Amino acid sequence: MDTFEILSQLCSAAGVSGAEGSAAEAAAKLLEEYGEVTLDNALGSVICKVGSWADGKPVMLLDAHIDEIGMIVTYITEDGFLKISGCGGLDTRLLLAQQVTVYGKEKLTGIVTSTPPHLEKDSSVAPDLDSVFIDIGFTSRENAAKYVSLGDRVLIENKAERLAGSRVTSKAIDDRSGCAAILKTLELLNGQQTAYNIAVCFSTQEEVGERGAKTTAYDISADYAIVVDVSFARTHYESEEECGIMGKGAMIGIAPSLSREMSDSFISLAEEKGIPYQLEVMSGKTGTNADAIGVSGSGTKAVTISIPEKHMHTPVEIVDINDIDNTALLIAEYLKRV
């Protein structure tokens, strides 16, 4: 399937951390053709054993997270407005007057409260979650509570849309683009046997502390893991040394917490096959599911392969489709090695 189409299907589904149901189902549907898919683990991650597993082969886990940044309802005011808390590290600078969807008994439109410039003296202060409410157009707590319960999730919706060239903007590109890259990897493998028993995990609750990956890594008990997440692509006010460059290929992770052996083989493979890549050097842990997977059970050799992304943790994230395709190509070639 066309990469944009896969990404679009994945991004349009809702999956705020801890409430990944719709996104997990969308991903499960796309995974079905590659093997047996299960969703019935305690934390709700999507797990797929690819093809048929043979005895004696090492287990390779391909992981991307299925949850996305969002908000959660914590209180309903007397006049029917909602108070919220973050699920993951939302960029709160963009909250004011933002349209949101409240996933209550039904989907409700809400607007994040804001004071117009006519009345606001200081526009230099960034809003935070404590200073705003969500206006769902109800005038009393009683009426609002018919549709909204505490704990309901809230999302800023933005479906995938194409920008110029091969760029795409959407909510949840972090990390549905990782899921898309893994799906494309499986498409490229096309059922071919590899040296591994391959498991795919689209894990939940990464944004609140890599919890889904922790439990799935335990269940799968992999020998190796490739963790596909997004990383920072350079934007206008960032320096070259801080970020990767969008459109220049997957970012191969090098870090004390990762398997240097895997990082090195990815690099030499990319060189050998002429697949574009960049390096992402981290000095400790990686801030991805690789941290949890690496120390699961008696340990897993893990590497991060990251897709450059702009505006992380906003509803206007940007990714380059070519980067997703090149990430898939790189991982598929890695798995095909003898």
Added chain:
Amino acid sequence: MLDKLKDLCLLDGISGDEGAVREYIIDKIGDKAEIRVDNLGNLIAFCKGKNTPKNKIMVSAHMDEVGMIVTYVNSDGTLKVSSVGGVDPRVVFGRRVKIGRNNVLGVVGGKAIHNLTAEERKKSVPFDKLTIDIGVDSREEALKLVRLGDSVRFVSDFVEYGEGFVKCKAIDDRAGCAIMLRMIEEGVEYDTYFTFVVQEEIGLRGSTCAAFTVAPDYAVVLESTTAADIPSASGEKRVCELGKGPVVSYMDRHTMYDRELYELAFSAAEEKCLPCQTKTMVAGGNDAGAIHVSRGGVKTAAVSLPCRYLHSPSCVINKADFENAYVLTKLILDRTYNK
């Protein structure tokens, strides 16, 4: 009227670029009024009534909306913009925008939150630091898609939600335009001038000329005004509230409203049991500021829709207020034609 409001709000027309809105209105009323477009782009519609009134009356609403304009293209292909009209940069950051005649999609973003210092996280991104990414990597590529001076518009859909609320961009002041469209389509008892004006948001410029041209005795300005009826504001800081009827002002930053018309509006509303409110702060301003001092002076009233989150991509009004603003405007006109 709500359908027209939807059509009008979804059209793009930042100040100085109101063409699409004007075309739509001309299409709807071209055969129902004598229309002309002046040098600034104001649409002046003269609606012949069954009778000629004693006073020449002008009803006015503005076609333009706030937005931005492309001022520079960085070497990495991102765009710099300035605001057109009063826009809080915080309602621009993290949004989708449409740019120029080709409707190029762009997003407003910056450094990821992860890479900000604790101090930086507390600060909003000011206009001079906002960049728009359209998906290219160089100035050359960008200039194939956009030009300096291109209009930048909010992307915002029209949504009805909650207990009778409506959300869209540009409700300020397409709501006023929609009310005037309805009045023209229904026909008037007495001759009336309707002016759909340009450039309100950058300083009441269209109305300055339209009022000069029409030279009315009385004017009624249809607007949207700042409601802050949200939990973080209390008492007079709420200014006005949705659902409590149209707002008739006694004073704002540009106008001391004609006291007689002000009283007339409230007594008319009371007579017809129509909800009506005033603002509890002297804030904002509208075309009345230019109209009431036109030529030798014009007795002017403003009927405004209380609107939350004004000048953002998510303006919110209440449907009952919208209907009541239409009714109140008619009541005021009826009592003013032969005053």
